[in-house]
Amino acid sequence: MKIYTEQDLPMPVLHDKHQTYDANTSARVWFQKLQEEVMEAHEKAVYYQLAGEDDEDRRAGLAEELTDIKTVCETYLNALGYDGCERAAIQRQVNEKNKRRGYLVPSTPIEKGRQKHESNHVNIPLSVVEDDGLTPIELRVYCLILMFAKECGGCCFESNRLMGEMIGRSARSVQKAIQSLADKKYITVTYTNQTQRDIYPLSL
Incomplete structure (x- = not known):
């Protein structure tokens, strides 16, 4: 069984090229950054979907943009004062909630097969x-x-x-x-x- 370390999970960042992210960052800036990352991921998703068949480069590009969204959320939680253990506990709570509601993806991997949209x-x-x-x-x-x-x-x-x-x-x-x-x-x-x-x- 693979053991996942901190390096494998979303980690908060202190800043990017334009902005420092900490407890003093306004909600407007946080959600502007989140919207920016969502739009970038959305464009990657459109290109990937329109490819109509396996395209590993576009798939990898979309995966990276989606992970950037996770990183923004992790950074915001850190700025709100939640450390790594507390963020993990919140994630477990959300997972349990979704499990009770029957929302979770089955543990058996879904076969990767894509057709032209x-x-x-x-x-x-x-x-x-x-x-x-x-x-x-x-x-x-x-x-x-x-x-x-x-x-x-x-x-x-x-x-x-x-x-x-x-x-x-x-x-x-x-x-x-x-x-x-x-x-x-x-x-x-x-x-x-x-x-x-x-x-x-x-x-x-």
Whole structure:
């Protein structure tokens, strides 16, 4: 049986390139950092999912970003005054709670088998196809929005940068296409805050 040491588990950090993390760090800074790491992991997850088959490099990249999220949480708990033993005790409590609720993953490893994700394929409304006023980039961005919205229950919240990388265009070009699609009533765009944007394709 492998014995896991402290080096194998999430360890708090004191600082990164931009910020020191301690008891004086504000809640706003903590959650900005957490949101930053979540968005980075989300982009890795999208690329990995769209690969459609085994891609160990993307899988490893996603795993590292997810572990970065764990590290932020571990660092926040440490700043709140919980030492390693106390953090372990809290984790045991959460594990026991999830066990009682039947939430835990079975102890038998789940077979790793991945197929092309069905949301790689979308149905484009005929009105969109027949619209000569749509530029090629607008059509491609619209297809991406449809695909991501299908995956996420009708809403796309991907960044301009991610969509631009997927079609070989700049984030600014994607933003212009999104604004044009909104003006033409093919999508609606809402902002929940300065960093969170939700896009709804009207065909869904």
